[in-house]
Amino acid sequence: MKNNEILNKRYANMKQIALVMLVVAGMVWLGGSAVAAEESEGNDGQKASAKSDSGEELAPIPLELPMPVFTGTEIDIPTGAKMEEPREGPRPDFMAPVGTENVAFEKKVTSSDMNPVYGDLEQITDGDKEAYDTSYVELKKGPQWVQVDLGDNYEIYAIVMWHSHNVPQVAKDVIVQVSNDPDFVEGVKTLFNNDQDNSSGLGIGKGLGYFESHEGKLVDAKGVKARYVRCWSNGSTYTALNRWTEIEVYGKPVK
Numbered sequence: 001m002k003n004n005e006i007l008n009k010r011y012a013n014m015k016q017i018a019l020v021m022l023v024v025a026g027m028v029w030l031g032g033s034a035v036a037a038e039e040s041e042g043n044d045g046q047k048a049s050a051k052s053d054s055g056e057e058l059a060p061i062p063l064e065l066p067m068p069v070f071t072g073t074e075i076d077i078p079t080g081a082k083m084e085e086p087r088e089g090p091r092p093d094f095m096a097p098v099g100t101e102n103v104a105f106e107k108k109v110t111s112s113d114m115n116p117v118y119g120d121l122e123q124i125t126d127g128d129k130e131a132y133d134t135s136y137v138e139l140k141k142g143p144q145w146v147q148v149d150l151g152d153n154y155e156i157y158a159i160v161m162w163h164s165h166n167v168p169q170v171a172k173d174v175i176v177q178v179s180n181d182p183d184f185v186e187g188v189k190t191l192f193n194n195d196q197d198n199s200s201g202l203g204i205g206k207g208l209g210y211f212e213s214h215e216g217k218l219v220d221a222k223g224v225k226a227r228y229v230r231c232w233s234n235g236s237t238y239t240a241l242n243r244w245t246e247i248e249v250y251g252k253p254v255k
């Protein structure tokens, strides 16, 4: 009898596993169909024929988002910080010249903290943007930067960053700079800065604070030309350490 009970239990477990696999397979199938539908819509719709002011043909950047793991933003915001208005619905497609792609994938990453407290710097450009505990790198406290060497000069249209989106939080002093100087001494352009009280010492930024989410933060780079992208942070409302999950740089080679 005992053996039968064990067998019955095993059979029940196998049925549960099979059910989960079916549901997952269904989700993948449904997801695939939705993407196919969107693409065919894009081919016939207005998006495919969008043009920039200079007449260049535009298309949505091929940005794929990780899975969300929470909804809502029920946390205290940093004292006195000016925050973005919450947006309803997903972020609209970001349009850029046709052929724009993520040119940061698997590119070399350096940092002000070359010995992370947790994880490896190469995880910042490995394509894993998920909210798992194994998906982020953790750098020491205080203002710290991570830098991606694109390996060549690119026209950059958007930079998308995920610090950490496993729990609701606001990253502090988010600053995004580009340069052709790997030491960021000369020719530095600041594309985004929400250090509203200059606590990181790079100047007061007019950028707004924002809640980390699976959508990441998209910075419009307006076609700036550069080889190096440097992103600063100074802890978050969740931890004094600096967490990084992924940086994507959407660009095209300079003609």
Ligand SMILES: [Ca+2]
Residues within 6 Å of the ligand: 123, 124, 125, 126, 127, 128, 129, 135, 245, 246
């Ligand atoms: Ca990653």
